[in-house]
Amino acid sequence: MTAIAFIGLGNMGGPMAANLVKAMHAVAAFDLSREALARAREAGCAAASSIVEAVKDADVVMTMLPAGKHVRAAYAGDDGVFAHARKGALLIDSSTIDVETARSCIAEARKRGFDMLDAPVSGGVGGAAAGTLTFMVGGSVEAFDRAKPILQAMGKNIFHAGGPGNGQAAKIANNMLLGITMIGTCEAFNLAERLGLDAQTFFNIASTASGQSWSMTSYCPAPGPVPTAPSNREYKPGFSAAMMLKDMRLAQEAAHAAKAATPLGAQAEALYALMEAAGKDSLDFSGVMKLIRGDL
């Protein structure tokens, strides 16, 4: 049993903390939202009244927060983790944030004598609840080895992606590819349908041909061929277009900083931004099909 502080108990953090409790860890939980904290208490966490209280006896501190600015504040603020965690505590941030903030927080942690990892996840709320998340981890091998048994209580695949920030880099590069393949898949289904093929016929052909991708075979944006896909429930998420847009923006930010050419990533970001502008970004990201079809 490890004493774990868990900060950020939202859609993802709540079920992740609950899985740590199921794995017999002692979890001290904190969130600014009272409702989130109450749910964590019901799941067996000890509810803390502040970050300071949550981290004071913890051997491991996990955070699952919305964006880079929240992560920086939670770690580096006067009432934050760096100032109040126990000497030698292992710090793990699983939020999806910009690579730059991840790297600077890990560097600051090291200066303060802590080992810290960036460990963003994929698998969504379903994966968080089922304990089947994929973790993409950046940081030292020693810290990764220490974190692995903890992360295994919440995830199925735990990858070491390399040094600090490499977890975030893997996450946004993967999600940029997902965003692009989804739009390409929408365009192909729309074209095939306009040319007279029904979605199922095109799926039967393309899913066994060279146009095949996860976006098509696991998450088909045209209703019908993949019964579990959000396209069959009016694009109720799943993974919302707003969240995809967040990751696309992070990818573009990182691409500019690294001078990496990502022309399709830029175009994909612009298309998900149109969903936001139309007030439809709470739809699943595969709802970009509606934009392509002209019925958003």
Ligand code: NAD
């Ligand atoms: P969420 O908005 O549901 O939860 C975030 C929680 O953080 C909220 O409960 C909020 O009150 C809390 N919070 C914010 N600032 C805080 C602070 N200073 N101290 C304590 N608590 C604070 O978001 P989510 O869906 O759980 O996502 C969390 C992270 O995981 C994000 O970075 C997101 O991009 C990433 N992510 C989400 C999904 C998904 O499908 N939802 C999938 C993969 C990754």
